Amino acid sequence: MEYLSTRGSAQNPDGGPLDFEGVTLAGLANDGGLYLPREWPQFSPGEIAGLAGLPYAELAARVMQPFVGDSLTPERLRELCEEAYARFAHKAVTPLVQLDQRNWLLELFHGPTLAFKDVALQLLGLLFEEFLGRRGERLTIVGATSGDTGSAAIDAVAGREGVEIFMLHPKGRVSDVQRRQMTTVLAPNVHNIAIEGSFDDAQAMVKRMFADTALTGRVRLGAVNSINWARLMAQVVYYFAAALQLGAPQRKVAFSVPTGNFGDVFAGYVAAKMGLPVERLIVATNVNDILHRALSDGDYSTGEVTPTAAPSMDIQVSSNFERLLFDCGGRDGAALAEQMRGFEATKAMRLTNAQREGAAALFTSARADQDEMAQAMRWAWENCGETVDPHTAIGLHAARLQDLDAPVVTLATAHPAKFRDTVERATGTRPPLPPRVGDLFAREERFTELPGDYDAVVTYIAEHAGV
Numbered sequence: 001m002e003y004l005s006t007r008g009s010a011q012n013p014d015g016g017p018l019d020f021e022g023v024t025l026a027g028l029a030n031d032g033g034l035y036l037p038r039e040w041p042q043f044s045p046g047e048i049a050g051l052a053g054l055p056y057a058e059l060a061a062r063v064m065q066p067f068v069g070d071s072l073t074p075e076r077l078r079e080l081c082e083e084a085y086a087r088f089a090h091k092a093v094t095p096l097v098q099l100d101q102r103n104w105l106l107e108l109f110h111g112p113t114l115a116f117k118d119v120a121l122q123l124l125g126l127l128f129e130e131f132l133g134r135r136g137e138r139l140t141i142v143g144a145t146s147g148d149t150g151s152a153a154i155d156a157v158a159g160r161e162g163v164e165i166f167m168l169h170p171k172g173r174v175s176d177v178q179r180r181q182m183t184t185v186l187a188p189n190v191h192n193i194a195i196e197g198s199f200d201d202a203q204a205m206v207k208r209m210f211a212d213t214a215l216t217g218r219v220r221l222g223a224v225n226s227i228n229w230a231r232l233m234a235q236v237v238y239y240f241a242a243a244l245q246l247g248a249p250q251r252k253v254a255f256s257v258p259t260g261n262f263g264d265v266f267a268g269y270v271a272a273k274m275g276l277p278v279e280r281l282i283v284a285t286n287v288n289d290i291l292h293r294a295l296s297d298g299d300y301s302t303g304e305v306t307p308t309a310a311p312s313m314d315i316q317v318s319s320n321f322e323r324l325l326f327d328c329g330g331r332d333g334a335a336l337a338e339q340m341r342g343f344e345a346t347k348a349m350r351l352t353n354a355q356r357e358g359a360a361a362l363f364t365s366a367r368a369d370q371d372e373m374a375q376a377m378r379w380a381w382e383n384c385g386e387t388v389d390p391h392t393a394i395g396l397h398a399a400r401l402q403d404l405d406a407p408v409v410t411l412a413t414a415h416p417a418k419f420r421d422t423v424e425r426a427t428g429t430r431p432p433l434p435p436r437v438g439d440l441f442a443r444e445e446r447f448t449e450l451p452g453d454y455d456a457v458v459t460y461i462a463e464h465a466g467v
């Protein structure tokens with residue numbers, strides 16, 4: 001499988017073709033764009049039916065093989081999937097729970113750090129090890145987190161040979177559980193940085209680092225955020241897993257996805273492009289609703305990020321939206337590069353007609369404020385006996401607004417215990433921390449505080465990258 005960049009002019013930093021191994025190690029393309037496969041692999045209805053009932057790791061290997069191409073043999077990919085999903089606390093890995101006649105929850109939080117990020121990052125840690133080991137190279141991972149990517153990435157690479165990880169989180173804007181899941185990992189290759197500012201500020205710094213030749217000349221940078229194609233690829237699998245259980249390929253299924261950086265819902269779009277019968281993809285946002293505005297009236301303009309009780313979705317600049325604009329807008333890299341330059345300069349843009357029409361064919365959007373989020377949590381608890389986290393509640397709110405014949409699966413993106421205070425306020429129930437996170441509140445924390453200043457952060461990274 002060959003890859004290209006959404007901005008049309010990326011080269012493989014190693015000089016070879018842009019294959020899966022190359023894009024996994026590169027993370028962000030060197031023209032500032034995001035990688036996508038040159039074409040979408042196709043699964044016929046018969047092939048989809050043939051995936052029903054497979055154990056999750058085997059399903060994962062089958063769905064991902066066309067994207068991986070020659071970078072791994074099918075046997076090796078299967079072994080890595082077995083290893084990645086062995087650490088999940090549920091045999092089904094991503095179990096489906098029925099709420100009522102129409103609504104289902106896809107529980108994506110049974111991994112080691114209690115959020116959907118583990119599904120892709122447990123595998124990505126192994127892919128890094130595999131590819132770096134082959135080459136005898138080292139990787140300096142730089143990442144930004146609004147709470148969940150950080151702990152999942154740290155868990156996936158802590159103590160691994162050949163990798164240093166620098167994780168930026170917005171100081172004071174993640175939950176206590178989220179922060180401690182990152183800062184209590186004391187492995188010497190883990191560096192947590194709390195910066196002044198928002199997740200968007202941290203994400204912008206990370207993207208700038210990939211274009212900073214003074215830095216990239218010294219260290220090979222790697223990405224664990226969903227700008228890395230391998231993250232999205234691994235997330236495509238659970239759309240297949242859920243849809244197959246609900247009757248695919250004969251029956252269409254809709255998905256409601258709590259959305260911030262547009263990675264998770266874009267994985268659903270990829271599944272649909274591959275042939276999975278998806279009725280609708282519902283983009284659910286909190287009051288940081290740039291995606292809801294963009295999808296409902298074409299206005300992609302940022303404002304201040306408002307801190308909410310669903311902090312992992314407190315995002316305005318939504319990285320993966322660029323992938324959708326590219327794919328729906330005719331895959332014209334030069335035109336998109338121009339459009340993105342305009343956005344980067346003004347923090348606003350209008351979608352083209354082609355982009356709007358392309359997106360409208362599959363996407364619907366809805367926004368939930370604090371009260372609507374709390375009501376959705378109460379509904380799930382009082383009517384279905386389920387405690388859901390604030391992010392999942394936003395997805396559920398959006399799901400319940402729809403009038404569809406198809407079953408609607410809301411992606412349960414985090415364990416409610418990560419946001420115990422908010423859940424308790426809404427429902428009166430305090431979800432206990434699962435034993436797999438251990439004595440989180442008894443452990444020592446270690447992190448560095450830095451101003452929201454690019455030079456200060458890069459100086460820190462260069463000093464601690466071990467080069």
Ligand SMILES: Cc1ncc(COP(=O)(O)O)c(C=O)c1O
Binds near residue numbers: 263
């Ligand atoms: C719990 C939770 N839900 C939803 C999201 C939004 O997902 P995405 O950024 O892929 O849109 C995030 C962060 O990414 C998250 O951590």
Ligand SMILES: N[C@@H](CCOP(=O)(O)O)C(=O)O
Binds near residue numbers: 145147226227312313
């Ligand atoms: N919500 C995320 C933000 C980063 O998103 P990513 O999927 O691009 O890594 C988080 O919890 O860190």
